[in-house]
Amino acid sequence: MKAAPQRSRSVKKPGMRHRFFGRLGPKPALQLAIMIGVVALVFVLGSNIAATMARIGVTPGFEFLERAANFEIGENMIGFRAGDSYARAIAAGLLNTAKIAVVGCCLATVLGVALGIMRLSGNLMLSGLVRWYVEIVRNTPLLLQLFFWTALAHALPPPRRAITAFEAVFLSNRGVSVPGVIISNLSVGTALASTIVFGGWLWLVWRGWRVKRVGLLAPLPVSFLSIVALGIVLAASRASISIELPAISGFNIRGGFSLTPEFAALLVGLTVKFSAIIAEIVRAGLLSVRPEQWDAALALGLHRGKVIRLVVLPQALRVITPLTTSSYLDLVKDSSLAVAIGYPDVMNVVNTTANTTGQAFEALLIVVLLYLALNLTVSASMNLYNSRVALRGERVA
Numbered sequence: 001m002k003a004a005p006q007r008s009r010s011v012k013k014p015g016m017r018h019r020f021f022g023r024l025g026p027k028p029a030l031q032l033a034i035m036i037g038v039v040a041l042v043f044v045l046g047s048n049i050a051a052t053m054a055r056i057g058v059t060p061g062f063e064f065l066e067r068a069a070n071f072e073i074g075e076n077m078i079g080f081r082a083g084d085s086y087a088r089a090i091a092a093g094l095l096n097t098a099k100i101a102v103v104g105c106c107l108a109t110v111l112g113v114a115l116g117i118m119r120l121s122g123n124l125m126l127s128g129l130v131r132w133y134v135e136i137v138r139n140t141p142l143l144l145q146l147f148f149w150t151a152l153a154h155a156l157p158p159p160r161r162a163i164t165a166f167e168a169v170f171l172s173n174r175g176v177s178v179p180g181v182i183i184s185n186l187s188v189g190t191a192l193a194s195t196i197v198f199g200g201w202l203w204l205v206w207r208g209w210r211v212k213r214v215g216l217l218a219p220l221p222v223s224f225l226s227i228v229a230l231g232i233v234l235a236a237s238r239a240s241i242s243i244e245l246p247a248i249s250g251f252n253i254r255g256g257f258s259l260t261p262e263f264a265a266l267l268v269g270l271t272v273k274f275s276a277i278i279a280e281i282v283r284a285g286l287l288s289v290r291p292e293q294w295d296a297a298l299a300l301g302l303h304r305g306k307v308i309r310l311v312v313l314p315q316a317l318r319v320i321t322p323l324t325t326s327s328y329l330d331l332v333k334d335s336s337l338a339v340a341i342g343y344p345d346v347m348n349v350v351n352t353t354a355n356t357t358g359q360a361f362e363a364l365l366i367v368v369l370l371y372l373a374l375n376l377t378v379s380a381s382m383n384l385y386n387s388r389v390a391l392r393g394e395r396v397a
Contacts, residue, residue, distance in 0.1 A: 049361050058358045065090070071352055073344045075260050086353050093349030094370055100263065100345065101332045101374065104270040108331065109324070111275035116282025117308060130279070137276035143337055146269040150341045153261035159253045170246055170253050176264050177246035180257035262343040266335070274331050281323045285316035317389040325382035329375050336371070346370055 053060050065087040073080050076092035077099065119130045137145075154173050157163065162172035170177040246256030259267075289312045297307040336347040347367060354363035 053361070056358070060359075060362070062359075062362055064353075064357045064359050064362070067357070069353070070356060073349065075263060075344055086357070089349050089353065090346065090366065090370075093344055093346035096343070097332075097335055097338075097345040097347075097370075098374065100266055100270070100335050100338070100343070101378075104267055104274070104331055104335070105328050105378075107267070107271040108274040108278055108327075111271060112278025113282050115275060115279035116286065119279060119283045120286060134276045134279050137272055138280070142269065142273050142334055143340060145273060146265060146337055146341050149265040149269045150261065153265045159248060159251060162248065162253065168245055168256075170248070172253065173261065174253060174258070175261050176259040177253045177256045178259075179246065180244045180255070182244045260343075262338070262341055265341055266338050266343050270331055270335060273334075274327050277327050277330075278324060281320055281327065282316075284323075285320035286312055288319045289315045314389075318386075321382065321386045321389055325379065325386070328378050328382065332374050332378060333371065 050060055066085055068083050069086045069089045070082060071089075072082050073089060073092050075096065077095045078088070078092050080088055080092040115130050115134065118126055119134070121127045121130075153175075156171055156173045159170070159172045159174055162170040162177075164170050168179050244255045246253050246258070249255075286308065293311055293315065294307060297311040298304070302310070335345060338345040339348040339351060342348075350363045350367045354360045357363075
């Protein structure tokens with residue numbers, strides 16, 4: 001007997017109301033109430049801020065950024081002067097923050113890696129000293145360390161009795177003076193071409209180092225050709241490069257490149273603090289590598305230094321990189337403590353802007369967005385690097 005065909009049952013799609021409440025979680029009513037409460041709180045706060053600004057005669061908005069700033073910034077990279085716009089002043093402070101963050105991250109990484117390796121040294125005295133250094137620095141407030149380094153920088157002798165090294169480096173209460181590179185007759189096109197050539201040289205050297213084992217490319221010929229190309233570019237533009245040494249002139253030090261006491265104190269404080277943190281990260285990363293890797297490399301006759309550099313450290317990067325990223329983000333945020341020692345970072349400049357214009361809410365919003373942009377940039381860069389060093393696929397037991 002032939003069975004009767006069954007009717008196809010159409011599946012009824014959930015309505016928009018059901019999908020909306022489904023996305024709110026297991027307790028949609030509670031989640032919806034929290035969302036409404038947050039929106040209402042933001043609305044009330046915004047209304048109160050607008051009413052307060054209207055009562056004191058302050059017009060809300062960001063038009064003040066185009067007005068002339070009536071203060072100076074002692075240290076800036078874009079030639080800011082009193083009378084320039086507030087937007088330019090904030091840009092100068094942002095560049096100062098970026099400068100201290102980049103240099104601080106680089107120095108803290110180099111010193112932290114060295115300390116982390118020395119922490120595992122077989123020399124008990126060396127490892128013990130590093131251990132005490134790490135424990136003392138990590139457990140001391142950063143602000144207290146910045147006050148110490150600032151007081152030490154201002155306690156140095158005056159320029160005429162400055163501490164000198166090789167007649168090229170001077171330490172005084174005016175800061176640190178080191179030899180500077182002077183480039184003259186350099187146009188924008190030449191600078192761009194030189195940057196491209198130098199970047200290509202770095203990439204080719206790195207690429208040549210990676211494939212040197214198979215004989216495809218050697219870094220020495222590439223380095224030579226790249227330097228020749230850079231010289232041709234500079235010679236064609238008639239640009240000249242010279243090194244200027246600092247020298248004592250009267251009651252000051254002229255020439256070279258100078259670091260202000262505030263910048264030097266902030267840089268040393270951040271470097272010392274986060275080098276201790278990175279040292280512990282490196283130590284933990286090296287210890288995370290299986291002991292068999294150490295034994296196998298030593299059995300091949302490799303020196304302990306080469307074992308760490310060629311075998312252990314590359315494998316430990318997958319552990320070191322995420323934790324180091326967190327340290328970099330903390331360094332960028334902690335650089336805002338520069339306001340306590342007088343370094344004109346973005347926090348200091350925005351604080352001065354808020355005091356002179358009365359636009360406190362807008363200034364606070366600007367500094368939040370700027371630090372958010374800096375941290376997202378650091379995080380994205382480190383995540384990109386971490387994706388290159390992370391293990392792919394399952395780990396073979």
